[in-house]
Structure formats: C-alpha cells, structure tokens
Amino acid sequence: MTRPLRVGIVGSGPAGIYAADLLTKDETLAAAGTPLSIDILDKLPAPYGLVRYGVAPDHPRIKQIQGALHKILDKPQIRFLGNVEYGVDLKLEDLRRHYDAVIFATGSDRDRPLDIPGIDLPGSHGAADFVFWYDSHPDVPDSWKVDGTSVAVLGAGNVAVDVARILAKHADDLLETDITDNVHRDLLDKRITDVHVFARRGIAQGKFTPMELRELDKQPGVEVIVYPEEFDLDEASLAAIEDSNQIKTNVKVLQNWAIRDPRGESRRLHLHFLQRPVEVLGPDRVTGLRTERMELDGTGNSRGTGEFLDYEVQAVYRAIGYLGSPLADLPFDEDRGVVPNEGGRVLDIEDKPMPGVYATGWIKRGPVGLIGHTKGDALETVGNLVADRDAFSPAADPDPESFTRLLHERGVPFTTWDGWKRLEAHEESLGESRGRKRVKVLSRDEMTRICREEV
Incomplete structure (x- = not known):
C-alpha cells in the first residue's frame, strides 16, 4: 500500500x-x-x-x-x-x-441495573447521570435537585466513593475546580448531613483505590465513620491482603478509622460493609433503604444471614458498575x-x-x-x-x-483540533477571571460555536 x-x-x-x-x-x-x-x-x-x-x-x-x-x-x-x-x-x-x-x-x-423493589422510585438515581451532571456533560439536564438530609450510595468502587464525596462535600470547597455555576448553585442548596455508602462484601473486597479512599477523610467539615462490627476477614481476605499492597493499605486505613475518636463534624460519611441492598422503601418516592446483613463464606464472597436493617434516607445513588x-x-x-x-x-x-x-x-x-x-x-x-x-x-x-x-x-457541524484549542483557551480565560485554571463551557451549541469561530 x-x-x-x-x-x-x-x-x-x-x-x-x-x-x-x-x-x-x-x-x-x-x-x-x-x-x-x-x-x-x-x-x-x-x-x-x-x-x-x-x-x-x-x-x-x-x-x-x-x-x-x-x-x-x-x-x-x-x-x-x-x-x-x-x-x-x-x-x-x-x-x-x-x-x-x-x-x-x-x-x-450507562448504569448497570439493580433489580430490587423500589429501585425506580423518584429519588433513586444512577451514578452515571449524577457524574455527568456534576462534570457538566453537555447532553444532560443542567439542574439536579439534591434531595434530603440523609442519602445512600450503593457500591464499593471509585465511582461510589466519588459520588459520596461530592454529596458530602461543602459546595464552596469545589470553587477552585472547573465546575460550572449551575453545579455549584445546586450543590450549595443541598441539606445533606449524612451519606451512607453500602458495600455488599467486606473491607478487603472494596474496589476503590487507597488514594480515593483517603480523600474521603480530607474534606473540611466532613467526618468519615466506619463500624468495627461490620469488619470481617475470612481466609480469602487474609490471602488477598498478603498478595496486594492496595488491599493491605485499604484495610489498614479502614481499621485506623474504626478505632479513632469521633470529631463531631457537621456532616458524616458512613461506610457500611457486608450489607446488601434488598429494597428501596417508599410509597411514592424514596424514604428509606432496606439491607440484609451479609457474612463472608471463606472465599471472599458473601452470603445472606437473614437479618435485615432499615435506614431512613431520602435518596439512593446506584454506583454498582457501568455498561x-x-x-x-x-x-x-x-x-x-x-x-x-x-x-x-x-x-x-x-x-x-x-x-x-x-x-x-x-x-x-x-x-x-x-x-x-x-x-x-x-x-x-x-x-x-x-x-x-x-x-x-x-x-x-x-x-x-x-x-x-x-x-x-x-x-x-463538526469541530476540529484547532477548534478545540480555541475552546480550551476560552475556558482557561473564564477560569483566570475567577482565579481558577479553567471553567467549562456547559452548552453544546456554545462549545460548537466557539470551536467553529461562529461566536
């Protein structure tokens, strides 16, 4: 050729x-x-x-x-x-x-579906929609009603940790980032005091990285709470700790958090392990979450115990994987x-x-x-x-x-690499006027016009 x-x-x-x-x-x-x-x-x-x-x-x-x-x-x-x-x-x-x-x-x-009763109630959300919103994706609605004082996040990966952190964080602490005004405004209106993160398996099976985990505890005014009674390590967990520095670090961080004294912060981020969501509760919108307490089976997997717990929450965010x-x-x-x-x-x-x-x-x-x-x-x-x-x-x-x-x-109306450079320079100029590295342009039409010099 x-x-x-x-x-x-x-x-x-x-x-x-x-x-x-x-x-x-x-x-x-x-x-x-x-x-x-x-x-x-x-x-x-x-x-x-x-x-x-x-x-x-x-x-x-x-x-x-x-x-x-x-x-x-x-x-x-x-x-x-x-x-x-x-x-x-x-x-x-x-x-x-x-x-x-x-x-x-x-x-x-797309969010991976979760087939449990009540998952489609108003107030139950997929993580992908929320992530695209706070990252100012041009193809999603530009507003988000962050309901309630207590919310649940389902999942034990980096996305679940990100969602929980954004929900718990004070909105003004994001002003040094590239978030758009609409995201800051809606987060500023939230009344959340408690964020509950639920993992189906144990502390050695979390899929989050140590960096993501540690960042949960670096938010001003937010206290991370873990529960020692939910910690369990079976033979497979102990072997995983020996084989993986990441798992070993995660377990050590969680264990240290479990034994420290409460700080009494105004917002709390609760990490729950060995709890499987079985039902989203509410007659016509989310009012709670029911979980089943789990136990490890020796292989690192979990099985139900038949013990159920109800949590009063006004919103549920599902972060159990993408498709x-x-x-x-x-x-x-x-x-x-x-x-x-x-x-x-x-x-x-x-x-x-x-x-x-x-x-x-x-x-x-x-x-x-x-x-x-x-x-x-x-x-x-x-x-x-x-x-x-x-x-x-x-x-x-x-x-x-x-x-x-x-x-x-x-x-x-396609855009080009030179057009992107124009948009990038525009976003950086918006950020410079506010003491930030950049502020994103939210609208697809405006992005396209800037790229194509049609402004």
Whole structure:
C-alpha cells in the first residue's frame, strides 16, 4: 500500500487516543515504511471523554492526564473531528468506505441495573447521570435537585466513593475546580448531613483505590465513620491482603478509622460493609433503604444471614458498575455491555471476525481497571490490527478531504483540533477571571460555536 493506511477511531477518550498513539509508534508499520492517516471521531465537540466528563472535578491530578493526551492529538498523523455521532451522522458502511480499518472506543456510559423493589422510585438515581451532571456533560439536564438530609450510595468502587464525596462535600470547597455555576448553585442548596455508602462484601473486597479512599477523610467539615462490627476477614481476605499492597493499605486505613475518636463534624460519611441492598422503601418516592446483613463464606464472597436493617434516607445513588451502549451495525452483548470481540477483533453473529473492525477500552472488555489500563488493552487491539492489515479490503475513498466533504454534505457541524484549542483557551480565560485554571463551557451549541469561530 503506497498511500497512508487510513484508520478511523470512534471515541476520543483515553482508549481511543492511546490506540492512535500506539499506531504511530508501531515498529512493524515503521519498518514497512507504511505512513498513517488517523481520524479520531467523537460525538462531543471536545475530546478526552472520561477524563473530561467522568473524573470528579476535585481530582485535578487525574485530570492532568489531559496534558499527555493533548500531546498525542497534536501529532501530524492524527486528526480530531468532534460533534460527529456514529449511528446518527454516519453508518458503518460510511466508515468502511473511507477507512481501511475502524476501531471503536466508545466506552461505558450507562448504569448497570439493580433489580430490587423500589429501585425506580423518584429519588433513586444512577451514578452515571449524577457524574455527568456534576462534570457538566453537555447532553444532560443542567439542574439536579439534591434531595434530603440523609442519602445512600450503593457500591464499593471509585465511582461510589466519588459520588459520596461530592454529596458530602461543602459546595464552596469545589470553587477552585472547573465546575460550572449551575453545579455549584445546586450543590450549595443541598441539606445533606449524612451519606451512607453500602458495600455488599467486606473491607478487603472494596474496589476503590487507597488514594480515593483517603480523600474521603480530607474534606473540611466532613467526618468519615466506619463500624468495627461490620469488619470481617475470612481466609480469602487474609490471602488477598498478603498478595496486594492496595488491599493491605485499604484495610489498614479502614481499621485506623474504626478505632479513632469521633470529631463531631457537621456532616458524616458512613461506610457500611457486608450489607446488601434488598429494597428501596417508599410509597411514592424514596424514604428509606432496606439491607440484609451479609457474612463472608471463606472465599471472599458473601452470603445472606437473614437479618435485615432499615435506614431512613431520602435518596439512593446506584454506583454498582457501568455498561456500554449498543452501536449501530455491530453485534452487542447486552449482559456484559460490550461489543463481542476476540483480542479486539469484533465478532459477527457467527463469532467470526468482521474484517477491518476492532474495539478497545471499556466497550471491548467492560468497565474494569483504571485509565492507565487502557494502554495495555489498546496494545492488543493495535497489534491485531497491524497483523491483519494485508487482509483488509482497501477503503474505496481514502482521501481525508473526501471524508470531511461527506460531513459537510450531511450538514454535520463538526469541530476540529484547532477548534478545540480555541475552546480550551476560552475556558482557561473564564477560569483566570475567577482565579481558577479553567471553567467549562456547559452548552453544546456554545462549545460548537466557539470551536467553529461562529461566536
């Protein structure tokens, strides 16, 4: 192939950007003298996906990953095209016409359901909706009524910890972040005094990282409370502590919190272990949560004891995992929330690889691991793509300008990398006027106008 290898990547979060980076560094392609032309498409006007719209605003260290992603998107072989939605603006046949290979990196954007009575009552929420709201995602409502004085968070991972921290935190302590005025206003109105986090298993089975856990205890005016009677360590737990420094650290932190004296803060964040939610209570909206006390079974898993407890809460936030969303023209595993694949090669309904179609990141393997884990994931997918390149059906119309003409013809107001730089500079100027690094632009239309210099 004398022309550049054309690759389209759907999704500009870390998974998609890392895949593009690995393609530009691939030694096999370099040795063969194969040039590259990569387009990264995203349904949002701005890049970075989860880093921009999934990481809590009070995690500036994690958001610094944007700097590394920025350097990758600056590479001459890579072109960013935002505000382009796969399945709405484009079909798979459009991508296959313009690209030799396509990688889907669309992530996981839906809450995993929890099938218990009352879960659909008003006041019961999925964590994804709340996270997108406080991260000012342009496609969700710009207001959120934070109800009640006591709320429950279900889950034992980093998302559950983030949600609990934002609910407990004093709103003014977020003013140094990039939150928008509407988020600060609604959080300022909240009357929450108690946040209860419920984990089905024990202290050694929590999926949160030590950094996330410790940050719960660094909030002014918020006291973390744990209950020694809910601590249990079976044989599998003890083995896990010995094998994992992360688990060992988490257990030590929790045990230290359990034996310290109360501080008497105005807000309390309660961590409950070995309690399984069995019913959300209330006649017409959330008034409580019923849990079953659990016990470890020796393998690190838990089983019910038949003892139930009721908690008076006015809202429930479900953070028990994410699922990906189905993609047009591709098979989908609804139970796992992923595109069926083998090593990143997307499989059709007969479990055979679809030529030139790949997946990476959470849409490939599910929402497991931290942002950095997507690098290894992308390495496998890119390796298989490169190995398959001689078997591709070449793109019928590989000219990059032909693809953007198609977007123009369809009336798609797409954004570009230069446009994002304009939006980024605008957000930084908004932040500078308030003594902050940046303040996000909330409206999709305004984002698009700034990117396209239509203001």
